[in-house]
Amino acid sequence: MDAIAQITWITVLAAAIAGYVVGAVWYGVLGERWLAAIGKTKADISDESGRPKTYVPFVLAFLADIVMAIILSGIIYHAGDVTIRAGLISAFLVWAGFVLTTLTVNTAFSMRSWSLIWIDGGHWLFVLLVMGGVIGALGL
Numbered sequence: 001m002d003a004i005a006q007i008t009w010i011t012v013l014a015a016a017i018a019g020y021v022v023g024a025v026w027y028g029v030l031g032e033r034w035l036a037a038i039g040k041t042k043a044d045i046s047d048e049s050g051r052p053k054t055y056v057p058f059v060l061a062f063l064a065d066i067v068m069a070i071i072l073s074g075i076i077y078h079a080g081d082v083t084i085r086a087g088l089i090s091a092f093l094v095w096a097g098f099v100l101t102t103l104t105v106n107t108a109f110s111m112r113s114w115s116l117i118w119i120d121g122g123h124w125l126f127v128l129l130v131m132g133g134v135i136g137a138l139g140l
Contacts, residue, residue, distance in 0.1 A: 007073050011138040015069035015131040020062050022130050026123045037116040069131050076135055087136025091128035099124045 027034060035041060047053055076082055076090045103121050
C-alpha cells in the first residue's frame with residue numbers, strides 16, 4: 001500500500017510540533033552563537049521592540065517541519081516495522097546522509113563559520129531524532 005495513504009496526520013502534526021519546539025529551545029539557547037556564526041546581530045534581525053522584523057522564517061520553518069515529518073513517516077514505513085528504534089535509526093540516517101552533508105557543502109562554498117555546521121547540524125539532528133521517535137511511538 002502507498003506510504004502516504006498509511007500516514008496518520010495527527011502523528012505528522014505531533015512530530016512537526018515537537019520538531020518546532022526543539023528548534024525554539026535549541027536556538028533560544030544557542031541564538032547568540034548562531035548570530036555570530038552568520039555574521040549578524042540581534043539588531044539586524046529585530047525591530048526596536050526586540051520582535052523579529054519578519055515572521056516569514058518562523059512560518060517557513062513550521063511548514064518545513066510538516067514536510068519533513070511526512071517524508072520521514074514514509075521512510076520509516078518503507079524501512080519495515082514502525083517502532084521508536086526504526087524511527088530513530090531512519091532519522092539519524094537521513095540526517096547523516098542528507099542534512100549534514102548538505103550543510104557541510106553549503107558552509108564550505110559560502111565560506112561561513114564552521115561552527116554553523118555544529119549549531120545548525122545539531123539542531124537538525126535533534127529535530128529529526130525527536131520526529132522519528134514521535135512517529136515510531138505513535139505509529140503512522
